[in-house]
Amino acid sequence: MLTTDFTPGTPSWLDVAAPDVEAADAFYTGLFGWRSLSLGPEHRDYRFCQVDGRTVAGISPSRGAAAWLTYFHTPDADTVAKAVEQAGGKVLAAPFDIQGQGRMAVFADPAGASFAVWQPGATRGLGLVTEPGSLGWVELHVPDPGRVRGFYESVFGWRIEDLPMGDATYPVISPAQGGESSAMAGIATLEPGDEPHWLPYFEVTDCDATVERAQELGATVRATPATTEGAGRIAYLADPFGARFAVITSSA
Numbered sequence: 657m658l659t660t661d662f663t664p665g666t667p668s669w670l671d672v673a674a675p676d677v678e679a680a681d682a683f684y685t686g687l688f689g690w691r692s693l694s695l696g697p698e699h700r701d702y703r704f705c706q707v708d709g710r711t712v713a714g715i716s717p718s719r720g721a722a723a724w725l726t727y728f729h730t731p732d733a734d735t736v737a738k739a740v741e742q743a744g745g746k747v748l749a750a751p752f753d754i755q756g757q758g759r760m761a762v763f764a765d766p767a768g769a770s771f772a773v774w775q776p777g778a779t780r781g782l783g784l785v786t787e788p789g790s791l792g793w794v795e796l797h798v799p800d801p802g803r804v805r806g807f808y809e810s811v812f813g814w815r816i817e818d819l820p821m822g823d824a825t826y827p828v829i830s831p832a833q834g835g836e837s838s839a840m841a842g843i844a845t846l847e848p849g850d851e852p853h854w855l856p857y858f859e860v861t862d863c864d865a866t867v868e869r870a871q872e873l874g875a876t877v878r879a880t881p882a883t884t885e886g887a888g889r890i891a892y893l894a895d896p897f898g899a900r901f902a903v904i905t906s907s908a
Contacts, residue, residue, distance in 0.1 A: 658785040658792065658840050665812035665831040666840050667794050668729035668781035669774045670856055671714030672899050674722050677701050680715050683895055686873050687866065688712075688789040688858065699755070710783030712790040722897035725762070726794050726854040727774040728812065729781060733761045736773045736811060743810040753777075765807050767798040769852035792859035792904055794841045798852045801827055801843040816843070855892075856901050863889040863905040870903075 662668055674680035681692050681703060690705040690712065703715040730736050733751040740747060740763045748770060749762035758777040764770050774781060784790045798804050805827065808814050813832035818825035829841040846852060860866040863881045871877060874896035881891040888906040895901070 657837060659838075660782060660785055662729045662776065662781055663831045663833050663838070664729055664731060665814055666729055666834075666838075667726055667785075667791065668776075669714070669727035669772075670724060670782075670791060670794075671702075671716045671727075672722065672724045672895070672901075673716045673718030673720065674895075674897050674899065675718055676897070677703065677715055677717050680722075680895065680897065683873050683875070684713070684715070687870055687875075688860075690789060707784055707787070707789040712782060712784050722895065722899040723770070723853070724856050724899050724901055725770060725772050726856060727760065727772040727781075730773040730775050733759045733773050733775040737761050737763070739811045743807045745807060745811070751775075765796075765798075765804050765852075767800070767804050767852040769796055769798055769804075769854055771854050786859055786906075788859050788861045790859055791856055792906060793857040795855045795857065795902075796841065796843045796852075797846045797850065797855055798843065799846045801845060804843070853900065857890070857904045858901060860903045860905055863891055863903055866903045867891045867893065 684690055685692055692703045692705050695702045700717050704711045705713045737747050737751055744766045746764040748764055751759055751761040753759050756777050757779040759775040760772055762772045786792050805816050815830045816827050819828045827843040828839045830838045867881055870893050876894040878894055879892035881889050883889045888904050890904045892902050
């Protein structure tokens with residue numbers, strides 16, 4: 657499961673890029689009950705979103721398409737950048753410092769899915785996970801899951817194991833340094849017409865009620881709530897700008 661231990665290779669931050677920060681703020685605070693804090697014009701109005709004073713996500717202004725970006729913890733962003741290139745990925749934004757807060761870089765895997773790394777400075781990472789309103793899981797959606805396994809194993813040293821699910825299997829990702837209960841992500845086959853992406857799952861107390869509220873706030877339902885054995889009740893959404901995410905009420 658996800659933790660805030662900041663183990664190398666685990667999700668440690670995420671933010672949504674939106675063309676209208678105020679509108680995105682209104683949507684997500686209205687949906688999850690977040691409180692947002694702007695870092696001011698010197699940080700382009702980047703916002704920290706919090707639950708009970710603990711940061712669960714960020715909102716970033718964007719001139720491009722709206723999308724969620726998952727960041728994985730690393731002690732050395734420059735080393736990861738070299739590993740990405742050697743493994744066949746692309747460096748979309750070379751490592752750079754963010755005014756003492758940390759060092760980051762953005763990449764694309766061989767299938768084209770974007771992800772980032774975060775090397776902590778003053779900002780270590782997320783302050784809350786797996787609780788209502790916070791990140792509970794991340795999932796890579798690509799046309800051919802087998803094609804990217806070697807890439808991520810090389811870059812992060814991940815352990816990827818196939819979990820039987822009916823007549824199929826679901827690749828489950830654990831960090832190299834994690835134990836048996838350290839699974840924190842999975843890999844799914846991309847739906848036709850979609851672009852490869854990393855999808856964040858947010859934990860909620862009532863999946864169905866959250867979907868209803870999301871629709872009231874202008875979201876698009878990409879897949880209605882359904883129960884997945886061993887996981888919980890899950891729905892797939894897109895915010896008013898098109899950024900995709902999922903909500904889950906996990907099984908007890």
